[in-house]
Amino acid sequence: xxxxxxxxTGRTGVPxxxxxxxxxxxxxxxxxxxxxxxxxxxxxxxxxxxxxxxTDASAVDAAIAGADAVLDxxxxxxxxxxxxxxxxxxxxxxAMHRHGVRRLVFLTGAGVRLDGDVPGVADRAIRGLMxxxxxxxxxxxxxxxxxxxxxxxxxxxxxxxxLVDAGGRGRVRTGGRVGDGxxxxxxxxxxxxxxxxxxxxxxxxxxxxxxxW
Ligand SMILES: NC(=O)c1ccc[n+]([C@@H]2O[C@H](COP(=O)([O-])OP(=O)(O)OC[C@H]3O[C@@H](n4cnc5c(N)ncnc54)[C@H](OP(=O)(O)O)[C@@H]3O)[C@@H](O)[C@H]2O)c1
Numbered sequence: 001x002x003x004x005x006x007x008x009t010g011r012t013g014v015p016x017x018x019x020x021x022x023x024x025x026x027x028x029x030x031x032x033x034x035x036x037x038x039x040x041x042x043x044x045x046x047x048x049x050x051x052x053x054x055t056d057a058s059a060v061d062a063a064i065a066g067a068d069a070v071l072d073x074x075x076x077x078x079x080x081x082x083x084x085x086x087x088x089x090x091x092x093x094x095a096m097h098r099h100g101v102r103r104l105v106f107l108t109g110a111g112v113r114l115d116g117d118v119p120g121v122a123d124r125a126i127r128g129l130m131x132x133x134x135x136x137x138x139x140x141x142x143x144x145x146x147x148x149x150x151x152x153x154x155x156x157x158x159x160x161x162x163l164v165d166a167g168g169r170g171r172v173r174t175g176g177r178v179g180d181g182x183x184x185x186x187x188x189x190x191x192x193x194x195x196x197x198x199x200x201x202x203x204x205x206x207x208x209x210x211x212x213w
Contacts (some may be wrong), residue, residue, distance in 0.1 A: 004028045004067040007074035015038050016192035030063035043108035053161050060091040069103035069199050082136045087195035093151050102154045108141040112157045114208050118179035160186050175210050183212035
């Protein structure tokens with residue numbers, strides 16, 4: 001498929017890109033820094049860079065034109081806008097509608113809550129701590145997810161705990177809601193595999209699974 005990726009130069013994006021190419025997909029990556037992308041991403045005819053900022057509606061539009069699906073694995077960086085994810089989503093959704101793209105996979109933290117969640121003691125404690133030290137990130141993720149879930153697109157919101165760069169275990173735990181017994185960490189290799197499987201298979205369309213080790 002033709003996949004548009006936001007966050008390709010991030011810690012989740014970098015290991016995902018070669019995996020996506022190995023599965024035969026074509027990638028359009030919206031990147032802010034062409035030199036960084038050249039250093040971190042493979043050189044491949046099937047990988048196209050659109051250089052621009054995801055808070056710029058026209059850059060997002062150019063990256064989404066011609067896509068079959070969009071994966072937003074971007075994330076807040078030091079010095080960036082407080083409400084990055086919500087702002088990016090406010091450009092992604094209209095661009096997808098304009099270009100007739102229906103499939104969106106959006107990566108966010110397990111602290112983002114949806115109706116139907118049944119958080120346990122540990123879930124509530126972790127979220128309580130996050131709301132003390134990462135309130136803006138939590139509110140931003142929540143706002144972005146509210147906009148996505150209100151859309152008529154074929155979205156999947158993938159919620160994850162703390163991400164680690166350790167080698168893959170080859171399997172993950174997946175629950176439909178917070179409180180279904182998720183773990184507290186997830187390796188990025190296994191996350192990449194889950195995200196690509198989900199893009200290909202659409203197992204969790206219009207749902208927000210919690211994925212962990
Ligand atoms: N890290 C964790 O433990 C954890 C846990 C739960 C959820 N998450 C969520 O998972 C997602 C990915 O996390 P990560 O750790 O892989 O993120 P990361 O390493 O911080 O990467 C963030 C990516 O977003 C890009 N980005 C930031 N602002 C941008 C902008 N204005 N325009 C275009 N691109 C922009 C960055 O580009 P540059 O390379 O140009 O900076 C980078 O590629 C994030 O949304 C994060 O909140 C992470």
